[in-house]
Amino acid sequence: MALNIVFAGTPDFAAEHLRALLNSHHNVIAVYSQPDRPAGRGRKLTASPVKALALEHDIPVYQPLNFKDEASVDELKSLNADLMVVVAYGLILPQVVLDSPRLGCVNVHASLLPRWRGAAPIHRALLAGDDRTGVTIMQMDAGLDTGDMLVTADCAIEADDTSQTLHDRLIEIGGPALITALDQLENGSAQPVVQDDEFACYARKLEKSEGMIDWQTSATDIDRQIRGLTPWPGAFTQWQGQTVRLHKAQAIQSGTEAEPGHIVEMSAAGLKVATGKGLLKIETLQLPGKKAMAISDLLNSRRDQFEATPRFGD
Template sequence: MNIVFMGTPAFAVPSLDMLVTEGYNVVAVVTQPDRPQGRKKVLTPTPVKEAALRHGIAVLQPQRLRSPEAVAELSKYKPDMIVTAAYGQILPKAVLDMPALGCLNVHGSLLPKYRGGAPIQRCIINGEKVTGITLMYMAEGLDTGDMIAKVEVPIQDDDTAGTMFDKLSIAGASLLKEQLPSLVNGKVKATPQNDEEATYAPNLTREDEKIDWTRTSRQIYDQIRGLVPFSGGFTLWNGEVFKIWAAAIPGNHSMASKEVVPGTVLDLSESGIVVKTGDGTLTLLTVQPSGKKAMDAAQFSRGTSMKPGMVLT
């Protein structure tokens, strides 16, 4: 049986590694083109490409999978099954119809909730306590295909998008390993999704990273950890971007005066920067002033002009 694997970020690597380790015949890997990374814009392969080359598997990197040339190239590998995990492009009908055993997707949410490109981040940003993996057949809609199996994964208070990506990538590979023998033998009964229960998780924008200090401490805390380690949250200080990479889990803070404007710095010490929020305070632990590297509160407090009473906007 010929399997083509499609994926791009580190989230997809455990699923690809599992297929190889279990002896499945992965004839090709499709991933996004190499992109410039870092300040020096070094052309960098995707994590899935690196894994494929490590396993000696042919790699395809079409700019547009729906182009006739890309479809024709893929068809040369005669896939019996296509497995995707966070590939990053919508599969056209010509590709969906190609494998006799269908196209499977390892999706990072409990469908039909959080369809779309950023389910893990948005689960955390929205304060969810549990998420998971859904193994599904792909269809022409956005994550609308029939569901094969699910596994739940709790979200802990100190989890970030990064830690949940790691947990869910392992859970996805395990679920795929568990279900593949039945899928190959055609013994799986898939369940249609209830579209009325669907919610969406579109890719994050710059606006999603901007902190609104009038929100509750918990909402801001969840927003920050849902953006780590990819972009972090940001606010403005003296008109410049001031990034926030970590905050303390909100507890029973002493309530600041309601007359104090949200965003006001109340205290600045080696243990953290205490900022007024819509319902109390939030202690910032790791920050990044404009033009500098990220640093902890102790390092920042020793050399900053920030003072209590200043307002972050």
């Protein structure tokens, strides 16, 4: 028999998992999402991707600021859901909420738990140079991503992955994994696995300051920084007194005696820049107020400027 599900989520990642649920045989009876936020140049109140999708399917939407008042908790209880599915909702749920549905709450987390518990697992996996990651469907408890694991799905992290491309690939494997877990809960075949806390690490929330490139570090680390922080908050450096953003680069394991940050070679293929270890070939760069451009196009119009200031980080 299909489960009656309350879904709680906010951004695109969550909306795509809601879409997977809507395409399954389970019933989504209500949706919870963060309150509408100002967005765009006009700062108009804008519905989250999850709310927008729910409204398209005529599903009731609830947007409490939190669950600290009894009215919000009672409202949830009145839905008589079998299960609550939580995906990047943006609220810490109190125990009374976790206990409200008949089968509790399950969460879709974008890492192979217990690695990268916390707010930014996709970005932290890239920044750390992990070669694999995945999605964990977890029975929620009061801890931070500490609940028993129901289903996992893994994938390789490719050398050119950014947080955006990895985000999109995890959506592809996360939806089917979620449906598998729900089917197991429905038919009683679920076999929860306790996480081993010895292997846990924390994916703390990103800060814009983490985008500042330190050219004294290795080309490999800077490449990971660029990919892990693309598209947000972005990796950046100083050049001619301006902040420029690096969108695409490649680490080259080649020695140089040039000072870190110095451009040692310019060609249509990219700018080769010295680092603390190896060279970084910058292939796409964004100047202030401009769109990101391939280095070949930038050199056509600004070669003289790069030759006049052949150093980043000043």
